Amino acid sequence: MSVEQQFQRRAEAVPKLGLGLSVDVYSPDLYELMSRFEGLVSRPAYLEIFRATTTALQSVRQYLAGVPLAYHGEGLWITQPDFSSAPFFENELDEVASQLDTLCSPWLNHECATKQMAGYTFGTYLPPLYTAESAELVACNISLVQARLDQRRRPGAAFGSLFLLEMPPLTYFMAGTISVPEYFRLVTERTPCGLVLDIGHLWTVYRYTAARRQSSLAQFVERFLDEFPIERVIEIHIAGLSVHEAGQRAAVQDGFPDWIDAHAAPIPVESWTILDQVLQHPRLRHLRGVALEVDTKPPGLIAEEFAEARGRVGPMVERLLGNETPAPTGIFVPLTGERRAHQAEVDQRRLEADYVRYARIASGQEPPDGPAWKAVTDDPSGLERYIHVYLPHEILHWGGEVIDMFSETCKGLKEQGLSLDDFVPWWFQRSRPADRPYDFFLLKIDRFVEFVAERAPALIGPARREAEALRQGYEEANAGGRNLMESYP
Numbered sequence: 465m466s467v468e469q470q471f472q473r474r475a476e477a478v479p480k481l482g483l484g485l486s487v488d489v490y491s492p493d494l495y496e497l498m499s500r501f502e503g504l505v506s507r508p509a510y511l512e513i514f515r516a517t518t519t520a521l522q523s524v525r526q527y528l529a530g531v532p533l534a535y536h537g538e539g540l541w542i543t544q545p546d547f548s549s550a551p552f553f554e555n556e557l558d559e560v561a562s563q564l565d566t567l568c569s570p571w572l573n574h575e576c577a578t579k580q581m582a583g584y585t586f587g588t589y590l591p592p593l594y595t596a597e598s599a600e601l602v603a604c605n606i607s608l609v610q611a612r613l614d615q616r617r618r619p620g621a622a623f624g625s626l627f628l629l630e631m632p633p634l635t636y637f638m639a640g641t642i643s644v645p646e647y648f649r650l651v652t653e654r655t656p657c658g659l660v661l662d663i664g665h666l667w668t669v670y671r672y673t674a675a676r677r678q679s680s681l682a683q684f685v686e687r688f689l690d691e692f693p694i695e696r697v698i699e700i701h702i703a704g705l706s707v708h709e710a711g712q713r714a715a716v717q718d719g720f721p722d723w724i725d726a727h728a729a730p731i732p733v734e735s736w737t738i739l740d741q742v743l744q745h746p747r748l749r750h751l752r753g754v755a756l757e758v759d760t761k762p763p764g765l766i767a768e769e770f771a772e773a774r775g776r777v778g779p780m781v782e783r784l785l786g787n788e789t790p791a792p793t794g795i796f797v798p799l800t801g802e803r804r805a806h807q808a809e810v811d812q813r814r815l816e817a818d819y820v821r822y823a824r825i826a827s828g829q830e831p832p833d834g835p836a837w838k839a840v841t842d843d844p845s846g847l848e849r850y851i852h853v854y855l856p857h858e859i860l861h862w863g864g865e866v867i868d869m870f871s872e873t874c875k876g877l878k879e880q881g882l883s884l885d886d887f888v889p890w891w892f893q894r895s896r897p898a899d900r901p902y903d904f905f906l907l908k909i910d911r912f913v914e915f916v917a918e919r920a921p922a923l924i925g926p927a928r929r930e931a932e933a934l935r936q937g938y939e940e941a942n943a944g945g946r947n948l949m950e951s952y953p
């Protein structure tokens with residue numbers, strides 16, 4: 465059976481959901497959010513929930529009985545050559561499988577991106593190297609995950625939850641030798657996964673590649689979709705775009721603002737226009753849901769934008785979902801053999817070296833050079849913005865303000881004439897293989913204590929004390945303190 469036929473069988477088993485929302489368990493407040501839709505005909509048809517603790521997901525499942533839930537995974541770094549050899553790999557897969565079960569999710573959506581690369585850790589997603597070899601590896605890793613999900617399929621189900629690969633955003637730059645749509649074409653030729661097409665991410669591909677100088681946005685989208693395997697798209701995401709908070713004044717280049725993916729920001733008209741264009745594409749034939757990604761957005765604005773979405777694209781989405789596809793056949797297609805065939809084609813060592821270079825270039829320790837970095841050497845402004853503005857913000861402010869987390873220690877550093885800014889180059893000065901599942905907050909705590917031990921040993925006492933209090937507070941918040949059953953009636 466061809467990869468395409470395998471995908472079709474799997475897609476037929478995924479229910480048609482409609483227009484929904486993608487949220488986090490804690491933000492927005494789900495109780496307040498859902499109460500805004502009470503009594504309305506136009507309620508979200510489903511919620512996609514970002515990874516959280518299993519207890520929190522159980523609470524959401526119980527509270528939202530009757531609402532279809534889907535799962536947005538995190539922490540499966542499928543773009544990385546060491547993905548399946550990481551020491552906690554089995555635990556991560558087990559947790560993902562059990563969270564999918566908890567939510568009864570038809571799919572596992574995961575970004576085609578990573579926050580850990582070659583022993584360097586970042587706070588937000590970095591896209592893959594857009595090369596043919598990297599696409600092979602991603603396909604191989606997806607097959608591996610899908611095989612595990614199939615083993616854990618629910619009683620009576622033909623397949624496990626379907627792996628959906630989301631096209632990631634660009635944050636000012638991109639490295640690779642092939643185009644983004646070509647990359648996803650290669651992945652889908654090798655593994656029967658579904659895809660998530662994120663409209664805002666697509667805008668960033670236009671904005672942060674040479675495409676913005678070569679064609680209009682509409683022409684770019686048209687060409688992109690013609691090359692992209694849009695027939696594999698199961699879900700579409702649409703979210704806000706805005707200038708990054710560390711971006712000082714908004715910079716405009718070639719007539720385009722410096723927007724990046726921003727879920728708290730309003731959805732701009734450009735994104736609605738792209739969405740219209742995508743929904744009209746004749747090869748979009750396996751769509752199961754369109755979600756507004758609204759984590760961190762105020763509930764009032766969410767309700768407004770959801771109503772706008774219903775008005776603009778509701779009938780079109782219903783029409784697309786109404787096009788009947790054949791019923792599931794119940795044939796189970798194992799994937800293990802395919803994975804072995806793929807693995808033989810990937811030059812693991814070379815790809816590992818490519819990702820070491822990627823991590824070092826992205827963190828400013830090595831200059832960009834070579835074919836994969838040609839677009840960046842032609843116009844280095846995006847990479848420079850990433851290294852000098854975005855990355856320091858990520859380490860010092862994003863996911864925990866270091867100056868607030870370690871107020872006493874930071875005061876001491878200042879008195880000694882040491883700059884907190886030195887923490888950024890220190891963070892990236894050497895690679896350290898990950899020894900536990902990704903958690904940026906906990907890592908920030910550990911690294912800061914190490915930094916203080918090295919640069920200001922006299923302050924190690926207060927640093928350790930503050931670190932311990934932070935870890936304890938975090939553990940309590942994750943365990944019982946934020947059990948959602950306590951806050952939802």
Ligand SMILES: [Fe+2]
Pocket residue numbers: 630662701757
């Ligand atoms: Fe998304």
